[in-house]
Amino acid sequence: MSDVPNTIGKVAAPISPSVETNKPARPASGFTATRFKKITQVGIKSIYSHGLRSLLTVLGIVIGVAAVIAMLAVSEGASFEAQRQFRDLGASNILLKSVKPAEVEQSSSQGFGPPQAIIYGLTFSDITTIRDSIPGINNVIPSRIVKKNLWNGGYQVSSDVVGTAVDYPISRNYNLRAGRFFSESEVREHANVIVLSDEVARSLFPIDNPLGQSVRIDSDYYNIVGIMEAEGYSNLGQNQAGSSNAAPSRVFIPFTSSKSRFGETTTRQTAGGTESETVELHEAIIQVDSQELVIQVGEVIDSILARRHKDIDYAIEVPLALLRQAEESALRDQIVAGAIAGISLLVGGIGIMNIMLASVTERTREIGIRRALGAKKRDIILQFLIEAVILSGVGGLIGVVLGIIIPFVISAIWGMTTIVTPLAPMLAFTISGVIGVVFGIYPSMRAADMDPVEALRHE
Amino acid sequence: MLDTLPVTRECVASLTDIRKTYTMGSLSVEVLHGISLDFMRGDYVSIMGPSGCGKSTFMNILGCLDQPTSGSYFLGADDTSTMPDDELSGVRGARLGFIFQSYNLIQQLNVLENIEMPLFYQGYPENESHEIAMSLAKRVGLETRVHHKPFELSGGQQQRVAIARALAVDPLIILADEPTGNLDSRSGAEILDLFDELHEQGKTLIMVTHSDELAERSARWVRLRDGLVESDERRA
Numbered sequence: 168m169s170d171v172p173n174t175i176g177k178v179a180a181p182i183s184p185s186v187e188t189n190k191p192a193r194p195a196s197g198f199t200a201t202r203f204k205k206i207t208q209v210g211i212k213s214i215y216s217h218g219l220r221s222l223l224t225v226l227g228i229v230i231g232v233a234a235v236i237a238m239l240a241v242s243e244g245a246s247f248e249a250q251r252q253f254r255d256l257g258a259s260n261i262l263l264k265s266v267k268p269a270e271v272e273q274s275s276s277q278g279f280g281p282p283q284a285i286i287y288g289l290t291f292s293d294i295t296t297i298r299d300s301i302p303g304i305n306n307v308i309p310s311r312i313v314k315k316n317l318w319n320g321g322y323q324v325s326s327d328v329v330g331t332a333v334d335y336p337i338s339r340n341y342n343l344r345a346g347r348f349f350s351e352s353e354v355r356e357h358a359n360v361i362v363l364s365d366e367v368a369r370s371l372f373p374i375d376n377p378l379g380q381s382v383r384i385d386s387d388y389y390n391i392v393g394i395m396e397a398e399g400y401s402n403l404g405q406n407q408a409g410s411s412n413a414a415p416s417r418v419f420i421p422f423t424s425s426k427s428r429f430g431e432t433t434t435r436q437t438a439g440g441t442e443s444e445t446v447e448l449h450e451a452i453i454q455v456d457s458q459e460l461v462i463q464v465g466e467v468i469d470s471i472l473a474r475r476h477k478d479i480d481y482a483i484e485v486p487l488a489l490l491r492q493a494e495e496s497a498l499r500d501q502i503v504a505g506a507i508a509g510i511s512l513l514v515g516g517i518g519i520m521n522i523m524l525a526s527v528t529e530r531t532r533e534i535g536i537r538r539a540l541g542a543k544k545r546d547i548i549l550q551f552l553i554e555a556v557i558l559s560g561v562g563g564l565i566g567v568v569l570g571i572i573i574p575f576v577i578s579a580i581w582g583m584t585t586i587v588t589p590l591a592p593m594l595a596f597t598i599s600g601v602i603g604v605v606f607g608i609y610p611s612m613r614a615a616d617m618d619p620v621e622a623l624r625h626e
Numbered sequence: 627m628l629d630t631l632p633v634t635r636e637c638v639a640s641l642t643d644i645r646k647t648y649t650m651g652s653l654s655v656e657v658l659h660g661i662s663l664d665f666m667r668g669d670y671v672s673i674m675g676p677s678g679c680g681k682s683t684f685m686n687i688l689g690c691l692d693q694p695t696s697g698s699y700f701l702g703a704d705d706t707s708t709m710p711d712d713e714l715s716g717v718r719g720a721r722l723g724f725i726f727q728s729y730n731l732i733q734q735l736n737v738l739e740n741i742e743m744p745l746f747y748q749g750y751p752e753n754e755s756h757e758i759a760m761s762l763a764k765r766v767g768l769e770t771r772v773h774h775k776p777f778e779l780s781g782g783q784q785q786r787v788a789i790a791r792a793l794a795v796d797p798l799i800i801l802a803d804e805p806t807g808n809l810d811s812r813s814g815a816e817i818l819d820l821f822d823e824l825h826e827q828g829k830t831l832i833m834v835t836h837s838d839e840l841a842e843r844s845a846r847w848v849r850l851r852d853g854l855v856e857s858d859e860r861r862a
Binding site: 201202205209212213216532533535536537538539540541542543544545546619620623 | 747
């Protein structure tokens with residue numbers, strides 16, 4: 168023992184009330200980084216020595232954390248999607264659409280002889296009434312939509328030809344990539360002018376600039392005056408999956424031209440043969456003065472149309488209302504996510520408490536040894552608490568990784584927009600750490616409260 | 627008693643009228659009926675007695691693992707009989723070294739880490755405790771085994787690790803509870819040789835044993851009977 172400094176010998180007589188204590192406990196350096204590291208190392212060792220058991224223990228935490236991150240990503244994505252559509256459609260717009268009523272469809276299929284044109288949908292008098300009877304509407308933009316083939320020499324594209332008014336792009340926040348939209352005078356003159364979508368322009372004119380050239384629809388030629396920007400064609404009426412096919416191929420001609428070139432009645436090829444229908448208006452965008460009025464105006468329009476139409480051959484879309492719905496459903500998703508996470512984390516926490524209690528019983532003797540060798544109660548508490556936090560932390564980490572992967576899988580399989588915000592993993596991970604502390608306290612206290620003598624005797 | 631002692635030998639532990647009563651429900655049993663003993667620096671004591679004499683209870687009190695119902699126990703300069711738990715832990719860690727019959731090493735930790743443990747709880751810096759543990763491992767002849775786990779060692783080797791651990795903080799008293807009880811005679815003899823060396827170096831050793839053979843090596847014999855000191859003899 169010559170190599171260990173001998174510090175004994177400071178005490179003169181033990182009974183004397185000497186203030187000097189020999190061998191004082193080192194100035195309790197408290198829980199320094201090294202101390203913390205040491206305890207953590209021991210904790211990791213102990214968890215590692217029961218690998219499978221530890222993994223099963225943290226499963227609840229893993230599922231809870233992964234679920235909350237994934238669900239938040241989905242709901243975040245949905246609300247992002249709704250907001251994007253809302254922006255596209257305009258906050259103060261109401262969209263009216265003609266919809267073929269179910270009863271008409273039935274009666275037409277029973278008919279014999281020459282196909283009879285089905286008449287349904289919105290009429291001019293509808294929108295005039297709406298415009299004139301509701302205050303706060305500053306513009307109504309009608310649209311007729313007819314599916315046609317567009318030709319440029321040998322190139323051909325099938326597209327929705329939208330006959331509309333000059334305000335259409337402004338009302339929908341659409342921008343032109345090149346050229347201009349048609350003018351008021353061209354509308355008056357029933358001019359043969361056309362504005363192409365980016366997609367249509369690229370398909371029909373793969374090499375040269377389409378501006379100033381013309382496309383053929385049926386037997387008429389239309390001068391190309393403008394090309395729309397590629398973005399901004401999505402439409403709340405069509406779901407995300409469908410929008411990429413239908414919307415981008417829209418082209419625009421003056422409303423008047425559509426009426427005089429294509430006529431009132433349009434013919435469609437259906438599975439059972441040809442079908443004719445007469446629709447005055449396919450769509451109308453109603454612009455309201457202020458956002459606050461949009462929802463009320465929408466309700467009034469609904470009641471006006473309900474009075475004027477026997478069948479429900481129209482649909483009203485209020486983007487703001489849809490946004491509200493989306494927000495509500497996002498909130499609902501978040502509450503559900505929270506509940507699932509809460510339950511799962513509770514189960515996970517109980518699992519951790521369970522395993523920690525088992526570990527404390529198993530290691531009773533170790534606790535006794537440590538106590539004999541100078542461990543204070545708080546040393547023992549800290550040791551088991553750190554172990555519980557490591558367990559739940561590892562679970563939380565696995566959960567975060569899974570929770571980030573799952574949204575990617577969801578996006579890949581179902582094409583849903585998912586957004587993982589950095590907040591969600593951070594929050595989930597923090598909660599898992601807190602779970603470790605909360606559910607680790609009781610087992611740790613039990614470990615610390617053991618009688619050292621009893622603990623040392625334990626087999 | 628103090629005046630009969632040689633001047634050079636100071637008292638490291640002094641117990642006065644130690645009583646211990648266990649209460650189980652309405653039944654209370656006094657196990658120790660007033661034990662007074664002083665232990666001097668450099669003492670090599672064997673504590674003996676038939677089972678049921680209160681030996682274990684006495685050792686637990688001596689090891690500050692338990693506190694007496696009444697009486698005082700000065701270990702160094704402080705009365706431990708009324709110390710709060712945290713301070714008692716500190717005293718155990720700083721002034722006592724334990725050697726158990728069943729070694730009581732921690733299985734997940736290697737030899738070096740086991741020796742370092744009391745130093746860890748005393749807040750020694752890592753490099754210092756590492757140095758001390760290494761020199762102690764060498765001291766007990768296990769310098770080549772420092773990274774082995776306890777289950778990879780023989781019983782004798784494990785007990786030597788336990789001795790090194792007991793020496794780590796350079797305690798006032800080393801307490802050994804049947805230190806050779808689990809060992810074959812050769813390993814047991816090796817351990818006792820080590821005890822002799824420690825004794826020669828002036829360490830204070832207190833050992834509980836049943837074995838007369840073991841007790842013969844020591845220099846003082848305390849016999850307990852029915853919770854009282856029956857005899858207290860020193861080697862002449």
